[in-house]
Amino acid sequence: MSKYRIPSDYQNQTPRAIHRRASSAYGTIHPGLAIPVHHRHLNVGDRIRGRIDELLQSQPMLGPLMNGFKLITIATFTPDSAIYGWMSNGRRFKPDEYAKFGKVYFSLAGPNPKNYLDPAFKNSRIVRRLTFGLDLNSDQKKIYESWVSDELNATGSSGQPTHIGRGGLWDWLGIAAGAVCPNLGQANTAQHPGVRGEIYPSSFRFNAAPLFAYFLSHYYYIANMQEDYMYFTRGVGEMQRVRPDGQQESLYRPFFSDVFNSLDPNSFLYALDAVRNATNSGNGCDLIHTFTEGQPQSNSLVAMACAGIQGYGGLLSVPYSPDLFGNIIKQGSSPTVEIEVMNALDENTDTGFSVAVPELRLKTKIQNWMDRLFVSGGRVGDVFRTLWGTKSSAPYINKPDFLGVWQASINPSNVRAMANGSASGEDANLGQLAACVDRYCDFSGHSGIDYYAKEPGTFMLITMLVPDPAYSQGLHPDLASISFGDDFNPELNGIGFQLVPRHRFSMMPRGFDSTGINQQKNPWFGNDGTGVTVDPNMVSVGEEVAWSWLRTDYPRLHGDFAQNGNYQYWVLTRRFTTYYPDAGTGFYQDGEYTGTYINPLDWQYVFVDQTLMAGNFAYYGTFDLKVTSTLSANYMPYLGR
Numbered sequence: 001m002s003k004y005r006i007p008s009d010y011q012n013q014t015p016r017a018i019h020r021r022a023s024s025a026y027g028t029i030h031p032g033l034a035i036p037v038h039h040r041h042l043n044v045g046d047r048i049r050g051r052i053d054e055l056l057q058s059q060p061m062l063g064p065l066m067n068g069f070k071l072i073t074i075a076t077f078t079p080d081s082a083i084y085g086w087m088s089n090g091r092r093f094k095p096d097e098y099a100k101f102g103k104v105y106f107s108l109a110g111p112n113p114k115n116y117l118d119p120a121f122k123n124s125r126i127v128r129r130l131t132f133g134l135d136l137n138s139d140q141k142k143i144y145e146s147w148v149s150d151e152l153n154a155t156g157s158s159g160q161p162t163h164i165g166r167g168g169l170w171d172w173l174g175i176a177a178g179a180v181c182p183n184l185g186q187a188n189t190a191q192h193p194g195v196r197g198e199i200y201p202s203s204f205r206f207n208a209a210p211l212f213a214y215f216l217s218h219y220y221y222i223a224n225m226q227e228d229y230m231y232f233t234r235g236v237g238e239m240q241r242v243r244p245d246g247q248q249e250s251l252y253r254p255f256f257s258d259v260f261n262s263l264d265p266n267s268f269l270y271a272l273d274a275v276r277n278a279t280n281s282g283n284g285c286d287l288i289h290t291f292t293e294g295q296p297q298s299n300s301l302v303a304m305a306c307a308g309i310q311g312y313g314g315l316l317s318v319p320y321s322p323d324l325f326g327n328i329i330k331q332g333s334s335p336t337v338e339i340e341v342m343n344a345l346d347e348n349t350d351t352g353f354s355v356a357v358p359e360l361r362l363k364t365k366i367q368n369w370m371d372r373l374f375v376s377g378g379r380v381g382d383v384f385r386t387l388w389g390t391k392s393s394a395p396y397i398n399k400p401d402f403l404g405v406w407q408a409s410i411n412p413s414n415v416r417a418m419a420n421g422s423a424s425g426e427d428a429n430l431g432q433l434a435a436c437v438d439r440y441c442d443f444s445g446h447s448g449i450d451y452y453a454k455e456p457g458t459f460m461l462i463t464m465l466v467p468d469p470a471y472s473q474g475l476h477p478d479l480a481s482i483s484f485g486d487d488f489n490p491e492l493n494g495i496g497f498q499l500v501p502r503h504r505f506s507m508m509p510r511g512f513d514s515t516g517i518n519q520q521k522n523p524w525f526g527n528d529g530t531g532v533t534v535d536p537n538m539v540s541v542g543e544e545v546a547w548s549w550l551r552t553d554y555p556r557l558h559g560d561f562a563q564n565g566n567y568q569y570w571v572l573t574r575r576f577t578t579y580y581p582d583a584g585t586g587f588y589q590d591g592e593y594t595g596t597y598i599n600p601l602d603w604q605y606v607f608v609d610q611t612l613m614a615g616n617f618a619y620y621g622t623f624d625l626k627v628t629s630t631l632s633a634n635y636m637p638y639l640g641r
Contacts, residue, residue, distance in 0.1 A: 014045075017633035021050075024622045028167060028615025031069060031465045032598025033233065033315040034222060036172050036214045037621050038461040042077065042453040043629060050625035051448040052461065056410055058437035059616045061606045062569045067555070068411040069572075070321065070466045071441060073621075074221055075403035075449055078213035079457035082398035085276035087455070093282065102284020104208040104275055106305055107200050108170070109181035110288065112160065116303040120229045120262030127306050128152070128237070129288070130204070131160035132197030133183030147178070150311035150613065152237040161237055161309050167615055168235060169308030169315055173210045208287055211305060212272065213458040215316070217400050219265055222464070224319040224596045226328070231260035231597050232304045235313025236613050255578070255591040256599045259612065260317060261307065263300035271301040272398060312612050317597040318464045324554050325471065325574070326596045328500055328542035403451050403459075408441040410465070437617065449625070465617060467603055469574035472557035473506040475537075477549040480504075488547055498547075499540040505594045507537055508563065508577040512590060541594045569606050578602070 025037045042048060056071055081087040083104060109130040116125045134143050135153060150166060152159035164170055166177040184199040223230055239258055271287075278285045288302060308314025320326040413436060451459075480503070481487055509524035521531035557573055560566045580589045593599065604610035 014630040015632070016045075016628055016630055018626055018628050019631060019633075021625045021627055022623065023625075024620065027172070027619050029463070029465060029617050029619045030312070030600035030612070030615060031467050031603045031617070032318050032600045033312075033464065034214075034218050034318050035315065035463045035619070036169075036210070036460055037073070037463045037619070038623050039173065039210050039213065040459050040625075041209070041456065042459050042627070043456050044453065045630060046453045047451065047628040048453070048459060048625055049448065049450045049628075050623065051443060051446065052406060052624070053443055053622045054406075054408070054441040054463070055620040056437055056439050056441070056465070057618045057620075058412070059607055059609075059614075060436050061412065062608065063567065063606070064570055065412040065572065065606060066570055067468050067470060067572045068409060069437075069468060071408045071410050071439075071463070072466060073406045073461055073463045074217070075405075075459070075461050076213070076217040076221065076400040077403060077451060077453065077457055077459050078209070078216055078400040079453075079455045080209065081455055082216065082400070082457075083209060083212050083272070083275060083279070085278070085280035086282045088276075088397060089280055091280070097282055101282040102279075104212075104279065104285055104287060105205045106208055106211070107205050107286050107288050108306070108309055109204050110197070110200065112157065113288070113302060113306075115157075116261065116300070118262050119264050119267075120231075121257045125234070125261055125303070126157050126159075126238075127303050128160050128309070129306055130164070130181050130309050131162055132181050134162055134180060147180070150236045159237070161235075164309060165235060165237070165311030165313060167312040168310055169211075169214070169232075169304075169313065170206070172315075173206075173214070173308075175206065205286070208305075209458050210460070211308075213400065213460050214462070215268060215304075216398055217460055217462055218316045219268075220399050221402055222316075222318060222462070223265070224326075227319075227596060228264070229262040230265050231256075231262050231317040232307055233259060233313050233315045233317075233600075233612070234261055235307050235310025236611075237310045238307075238313070239612060255589075256593040256595070256597075257591075259599055259601055260597075261303060263304060267300045268304075269398070271299050312615070317599070318466060319596040320574075320598060321466055321468070324549060324552050325505065325594075327548065328544055328594070328596065400460075401451070403449055404447070406441070406443050406446055408439070408443075409468075410437055410439050412437050461621070461623065463619065463621065467572050467574075467598065469572045470555035470557045470561075472562040472573055473508050473576055475503040475507055476556075477504070488550060492546070495546045497543040497545060500542050500544050501538045502541055502594075503537040504549075505541060506576040506592065510536075510577060510590050510592060512579070572603065572606070575602065 021040065023038065027035070027037070029035050052073065054071060054073065079087075084101075086093070086101065109132055112129055113127050116127045117123075118125050131153060135146055138146065146153055146162050150161075153162050154160070162180065164175045164177050164179045168177075171177045181204045182201050183196050184201060185196045186198075187196055219230070274290070275285065275287070278290065287305070304314050306314075453459075480501075511518070511522045511524065514522045514525070519525055523532040523536055557565075557568075557571055561568060561571050561573070563575075576594050577590060577592045601610065601612060604614065604616065607614065607616045609616065
């Protein structure tokens, strides 16, 4: 007699239907920021296919632009198992347990948590949550003005955004810009003790999966692993400055550290591990409460999520395309393997003079090993590739699948003024040149998207506008060679890494606003710089593979296209040393950044409005996608006939 049982690999035979999910996204963007232009959840067994097309336009520029940008879009799929521990720990669950499984979510509204200790810039940053409701003590006009503005409702640590800002992370992820959190609960009175807002509205609890998908996609496929940190925008409310003449400006000193908060990606991944542990049994959790209560500082995950409430906040910075200036290794120095030189007679290591050849061979091999580990960037899969030459995805349980990349060159169109006049406060003369971007990117020849989801997760498209810069502030590498011993010869092949001096990036002076003792120690101020004995142009800014400058070249700017030239706004020039003089006050600030990540405000100088609030580029993307799923094609309930 044959036995019958339900096999362990039983598969339900479900019908499938094709659903067209054609959509589009419109928005204002900045160069150098990763924009999550589209995301949708896919269920188990869903197959997504389709193509994308994009249009990029810009506001008029101050003059013609002789170089351009690259518009790059990537597609990824982040499985839910990267977030939820119960999906990958092999545990068995009862049927009723599955129905009660919770998700990870954010409650963006509430009191401000503890300050964020920024790891790169070494200062304390305020983490601001969304306030409950609008200002009850204002008249109708002030309430309206506070609602439409992306500024904070107060200064200092008490200031909070009143609504979801325009162009920030949560705006792009799908929370309507201008959304206000209801102020529920009882008023704090004798009759009704308590505080309004103690009740957290369920409508302002948001699924965290798209946030994790955004970060993980950036971490694995966009971020530069030679940098110690990643960076996210602080938001327009964080960058309010008061000028020395008392006038209020939304942004006054747009240095890299003003625009961004830094995060150690490891801390974000540690938080993800904590989420996986918290959800091992199927429990959901509120990340704000999980990572802020009882902690001396806010987690980087929380800081990034809260920055995303503000206008243009919470968006991750994109690195420049690799070139001579973008391939510098920033994560410390390569470990050096030392050889103990011993006295041949008594083996005294203090005064030795001989080295055994076998030990030299071993130490050389170990040094090569250390060099490869150093250049790998540190991730396990990258170490495997660097040491063994294998591309392994096995080590990463949280790595999104890469579905494709689309790239197009964006070159501005020059226009010529046909009459005298003015626009946006700028005078224009007959025949004067200007420019704008108007480029439709047709990717019909691209292979498109075709992906089968073996588990539930988040499909996402991330778009970035990357400048294609030229350079003018540094020293030509050939001019740094002042003896024949500095030149390359075949015997010096494979010597490892070399320090990169500051003069490669910039020979511009700094410290124009120095006074007193600081001025006396400033080496650029004539004879007063007597307190400095080290040439600041020779200070190392990182390491590179030896002889890198002989393997490539770069575009250079001269004449009035160069530093402080009359036509510098005609070109995209990357300025490592930047200056921001204030008109009419004599106040002067300078700053220097040689990292590989893009500051979006470095590329606003070609436009009239140069603040973070000014999204001078208009993006339009169409996503013609079809999903084959088990969702029925029937529109009416099944009636059994």
